[in-house]
């Protein structure tokens with residue numbers, strides 16, 4: 001089992017380990033080099049080198065506090081690294097107007113769900129993404145936009161809820177509404193932070209199946225999905241990044257990275273990984 005080095009404040013944080021050419025960046029939606037994030041003396045992330053290509057679907061796995069949300073928020077241009085460089089969609093964070101970058105990135109998280117006003121209709125939650133607003137009803141949403149929102153709601157199986165208010169939805173229906181919202185701007189990258197958290201078994205299986213359909217669609221954007229559970233990896237996902245205590249344990253092709261040994265190192269337990277078809281299951285030995 002690979003030991004995971006603890007991130008302490010005394011560790012040296014590496015500087016960018018590699019220079020990258022603009023031509024290479026054009027094929028990458030995310031490129032992080034020597035990335036560290038520090039807050040109040042704590043290292044939330046250290047020494048992260050990670051790239052995501054246009055046609056890849058990544059799952060980011062790790063225990064509570066591993067730094068997954070911090071990593072995803074950086075990929076969403078919501079926070080900057082303390083050290084190292086981050087390129088998103090070919091642009092370097094710190095040298096690009098993040099307000100121009102963000103509409104090109106679809107992002108769902110529990111924090112976003114908490115900001116949606118309870119009295120906003122499902123259709124407006126989705127359609128307003130195209131206007132980069134939340135909780136502001138506009139009379140002049142374009143008909144085309146409304147049709148697009150309805151299409152996305154249909155693809156996620158909740159078109160019948162278009163007129164309902166967000167506050168009346170179940171947890172699963174809210175998650176699906178926010179995924180539809182995150183796709184509204186035709187993003188080049190879709191970031192999903194624990195989309196299945198809080199769902200019952202049926203809701204989880206339904207969401208996994210819908211995300212699997214999306215993952216297998218060649219026209220879908222690059223995807224990064226954060227989760228705690230291997231059971232939530234939708235078939236069609238191609239790559240995995242394992243994080244523990246702010247550091248990468250392993251990253252690469254799903255079939256290479258997702259092993260009992262790597263999972264054990266990531267979660268600090270002796271774990272057995274089982275595979276059934278295209279799905280994964282894990283338990284303690």
Ligand SMILES: Nc1ncnc2c1ncn2[C@@H]1O[C@H](COP(=O)(O)OP(=O)(O)OP(=O)(O)O)[C@@H](O)[C@H]1O
Nearest residue numbers: 039040042044062063064065066067068069070071
């Ligand atoms: N602003 C901050 N100041 C200090 N520590 C922070 C700050 N934000 C996050 N942390 C800490 O950084 C660590 C990583 O947090 P993060 O939310 O990225 O982890 P996570 O892997 O997403 O966890 P979870 O699975 O529980 O959601 C946690 O220990 C958290 O308490």
